[in-house]
Amino acid sequence: MFKEILLHQEFVDLEHHMQLLDRKLADALQRMRHGSSPDLIEKARQDERQLLSELDRLMTRLRAIEGQLLQFQKTATRH
DSSP states (O other): OHHHHHHHHHHHHHHHHHHHHHHHHHHHHHHHHHOSSHHHHHHHHHHHHHHHHHHHHHHHHHHHHHHHHHHHHHHHHHO
C-alpha cells in the first residue's frame, strides 16, 4: 500500500512537471517563430530539442507508473 501511495505522488509530481515543460516548449516555439536573429532562433531550436527529449523521458516514466498502479488495482480487486 505504501508503494502505491508513493507511485501516485510521483505520478502527480510528474504531471505538474509535464505542464511546466509544455509551457517552456510553447515559449521555445514562439521564439522560433518570432526570433529577431538567426542566433536566437537557433537557440530556441536547441531548447526545443532538449525539452522534447526531457518530455519523452517524463512521459515514458508516467506510462510505467500507470502500469504499476493498474497492477495494484488488479491485485486489490482479486482479494
